[in-house]
Structure formats: C-alpha cells, structure tokens
Amino acid sequence: MNAPVPKPWIMEIAPYVPGRSTTDSGKKAAKLSSNENPLGTAEAARTAFDAARVDLERYPDAGATALREAIGAHYGLDPARIIYGTGSDEVLHLAAGAYAGPGDEVIFVHYGFAVYEIAARRVGAVPVIAPDQDYATDVDAILACVTEKTRVIFIANPNNPTGTFTSRAEIVRLHAALPKSVLLVLDQAYSEYLDAEDDDGGLDLARTESNVLVTRTFSKIFGLAAERIGWGYASAEIIGAMHRIRAPFNVTIAGQMAAIAALGATDFVEQSRTHNKQWRGWFADQIASMGNKGLRAVASKANFILVLFEGDVSAETAYKGLMDRGYIVRWLPGQGLPHGLRITIGTAEEAQGVAAALRDIVGG
Numbered sequence: 001m002n003a004p005v006p007k008p009w010i011m012e013i014a015p016y017v018p019g020r021s022t023t024d025s026g027k028k029a030a031k032l033s034s035n036e037n038p039l040g041t042a043e044a045a046r047t048a049f050d051a052a053r054v055d056l057e058r059y060p061d062a063g064a065t066a067l068r069e070a071i072g073a074h075y076g077l078d079p080a081r082i083i084y085g086t087g088s089d090e091v092l093h094l095a096a097g098a099y100a101g102p103g104d105e106v107i108f109v110h111y112g113f114a115v116y117e118i119a120a121r122r123v124g125a126v127p128v129i130a131p132d133q134d135y136a137t138d139v140d141a142i143l144a145c146v147t148e149k150t151r152v153i154f155i156a157n158p159n160n161p162t163g164t165f166t167s168r169a170e171i172v173r174l175h176a177a178l179p180k181s182v183l184l185v186l187d188q189a190y191s192e193y194l195d196a197e198d199d200d201g202g203l204d205l206a207r208t209e210s211n212v213l214v215t216r217t218f219s220k221i222f223g224l225a226a227e228r229i230g231w232g233y234a235s236a237e238i239i240g241a242m243h244r245i246r247a248p249f250n251v252t253i254a255g256q257m258a259a260i261a262a263l264g265a266t267d268f269v270e271q272s273r274t275h276n277k278q279w280r281g282w283f284a285d286q287i288a289s290m291g292n293k294g295l296r297a298v299a300s301k302a303n304f305i306l307v308l309f310e311g312d313v314s315a316e317t318a319y320k321g322l323m324d325r326g327y328i329v330r331w332l333p334g335q336g337l338p339h340g341l342r343i344t345i346g347t348a349e350e351a352q353g354v355a356a357a358l359r360d361i362v363g364g
C-alpha cells in the first residue's frame, strides 16, 4: 500500500453532476438546468447582503440565532428546533450522518433527488430504491422496502427531477405505517411553489411527531442559491443529534442576513409563485401540443417540468439541439432518465424561446 485508501463505500459514490451554465461552444445561454428563480432575488435580500460587507474578519453567529428566530416567526415554529445548513443539501447529509451507518438501509424513490444516494453511501449505508408509479412517489412501494435495517427515508415533495407531488393524505398514511425508529425526511425544497391547498402537512408532522424531519431551502423561490442556506425542523432530540456533526460556522453572515430579508419579502415570493404557475401551465400546454412527436410532460407542481421523449427524436438529440440554440437544460442519463429532459421554468422570454426551439427540433 503506497497511498491512502479511501473507504470502499466512498468510491461507490457517483459524483454529483451539477446543471451546466455554459454551452459546449462556451457561448452564453439561458440556464434552465438548476431550477433557479428566473426573477432573481428580492431587492431587500440584495440590500441586506450588501450591508453584510462589514467585519469580514469575524466568524458568523454559529447559532444562527437571528435567522432561526426569523424562520420561527415566519412559519410559527420553535426556533430551538431549527437546524440550518450550507444549503439544505448539508441538512440532508446531517440526517443520514446522525441516523445511518454501515449496513443500515436508506430508502428513496426511483427518480429521486440525486443527493439522497450520495448521503446514504457517504456513511456506508445501503441505498434502497423504491419503484416509482409513472414517475411519481408510490407510498406502498416505499412501505414494501422497509425492513428492520431501515433507518432513514428521503422523500422530496414536490420531487426533483420529476416535479410530481404526494398528497397530504398519502404522506400521513406513509408516516402512520412506519416504525417510530425510522426517520422520515420530507424535503420541501419546492413547497413555496405549491398552492396553499396543496400543503403536504410535513411541518405539522414535524411539530408533533418524534421521527419526522422537514427540510427547506433559500435556494429556490427565495433566489439565494449563491449563498447556500437551508434549514430543517424536527424534534429537539433529532435536531440535537444533527447539531453534533454540523460544521461549526456553516452559514455565512451575508447569507444569514440576506435570508432574513428574503423571508420578509412576501411580495417577491408571491410574484415568483404566480409567474411560475402561469408559465409552467403554458409550457405544459406547449409540450402537449407536441404529443404527436412523442413528447410528454410529467405533471409538475414545482418550478420545472420533466419532458419525456417517447417518439423519433431522442432526449439526447433535443438536449444538444437546445444547447445549439442557446438553452441549457438538464439531461439525466445518470439518474435513469436518458429519455427525459428537466427544464426549469425561466422568464417569459426564456419559456417561449425554449418551447419554440423544441418545436423546431422535433418538427412539430
């Protein structure tokens, strides 16, 4: 042995592939590959970020007190039971790290969020993939995967990359059927895009149940992806366990200040939700009108649409064609979706442009 040997389970991780921001030719393009907010971020968040330029030599508040209090006040939660992370990605890793280890099982759905598998493998746990039901989460399939080795279940709702949604009744049914020793993680990265009546009840479960963690992010509707701030809500015991392995100063001063301001900018959030709903509907109709060319949009409640290519033109051909025409979308062969493109709902101009480019490519 003439060099350090990584743990075998680490080498089984397929590295995360982020959405691209430049085309093959390096030409500037519309980035519709990472589900970012096309309207930017709230002016108040930008102002707060700028104001944080002072004291660069100081560590941030390790307890993120002001941020937790702002989140608690906004959502009616106990600040003491809020954990925060370098993006909600970190919170997902903390959940796996605190509750799963070598030989344990971590369940998530086929076509689930890519980070779940990495989080499971990182701690030596065995990823268990529950079959989907036409791209959506199937609660019975998840329950069928539960064994006495199951420690954590990750569900994104709405799910990424499919955009599908699991109802409150189904989430409650899943939770009720689980052993109390299994941690149910409800990843609500896109929940602010839902209509009020579509609330999946995750926060209500996390308020009262001993085995539910809800995660949220400032990266999506709040438009602060650059600052990497996510958070989670669960029982004091779960939060306490996760804090033990959290990096001590994991959220920057500017990020904390911008996030607090973003929470208060309710007009911006409302405008973003309305914009998304309008153009998501419009874009889905456009895809439906290309149904004779084998295109199909999976019904989405998020800020993106998974388009399936089931006709003569392949997703790969469309991906490259869109790139040539100045639109970067997400092709996901590594996630079992060589026949799909995930397309973020951009500005009005971007949505119209990418639809026209697709029509040009498929000849619809």
Ligand SMILES: *Cc1c(COP(=O)(O)O)cnc(C)c1O
Residues within 6 Å of the ligand: 035, 086, 087, 088, 089, 090, 113, 156, 159, 160, 187, 189, 216, 217, 218, 219, 220, 225, 228, 229, 230
């Ligand atoms: C984007 C996303 C996240 C988290 O992003 P962060 O930027 O790390 O907060 C988490 N879960 C899902 C399903 C996502 O799509």
